[in-house]
Amino acid sequence: MANNNQNGRHTIILxxxxxxxxxxxxxxxxxxxxxxDGICGLYERKLKEINPSLRNLTYDIADLYNFIDGLTDxxxxxxxxxxxxxxxxxxxxxxxKAFHHLKKLASGGGR
Numbered sequence: 001m002a003n004n005n006q007n008g009r010h011t012i013i014l015x016x017x018x019x020x021x022x023x024x025x026x027x028x029x030x031x032x033x034x035x036x037d038g039i040c041g042l043y044e045r046k047l048k049e050i051n052p053s054l055r056n057l058t059y060d061i062a063d064l065y066n067f068i069d070g071l072t073d074x075x076x077x078x079x080x081x082x083x084x085x086x087x088x089x090x091x092x093x094x095x096x097k098a099f100h101h102l103k104k105l106a107s108g109g110g111r
Contacts, residue, residue: 023072
């Protein structure tokens with residue numbers, strides 16, 4: 001398993017959609033990149049829910065940021081091999097990682 005900045009770092013996304021504690025949930029991924037794909041997927045599902053007749057969805061980074069900012073709570077726990085522990089990251093870090101991940105995908109950098 002690779003141990004670079006994106007791959008091989010188990011990532012847990014903690015989120016809460018609304019003020020109701022019942023909306024608290026988590027998603028876990030094998031890498032930071034997969035976690036960013038997961039967050040984008042959440043947003044894309046929401047867009048499809050709002051616009052069921054649209055065949056092709058398009059959005060820009062500002063739209064994704066608005067979605068992220070609209071969540072009541074969002075954070076990430078990323079496994080750090082050298083410490084054998086999970087390190088917490090906030091919403092701003094997630095937005096930065098999502099931006100860099102999408103930029104890499106758009107330039108053909110793959111997943």
